[in-house]
Amino acid sequence: MAGFRWLKPDVYPLLAAMTFATSLCVYQLARNAVLNPDVRIKKSQRTTAILDNAEKAQQYHKHAVRDFLLRRGPLSEIIAEARAEK
Numbered sequence: 323m324a325g326f327r328w329l330k331p332d333v334y335p336l337l338a339a340m341t342f343a344t345s346l347c348v349y350q351l352a353r354n355a356v357l358n359p360d361v362r363i364k365k366s367q368r369t370t371a372i373l374d375n376a377e378k379a380q381q382y383h384k385h386a387v388r389d390f391l392l393r394r395g396p397l398s399e400i401i402a403e404a405r406a407e408k
Contacts, residue, residue, distance in 0.1 A: 357382050360379075
């Protein structure tokens, strides 16, 4: 019984990748639920149909990860081209 393992060593990379992907999904869902100005969890906030909080929406839109990606790499070129086409 000493040679029994609960998981084979081949499974560890798959387990790590799935844990990473799941944590990214949970992070994005939590960020969206807490910080997005369009999401209104409280009943008192849901009574208004139109929100007048453009500055909060801009703050949500311009987060640190987006700024980092825009400053470096080919993604900044792709986004700049997409903005120029509009």
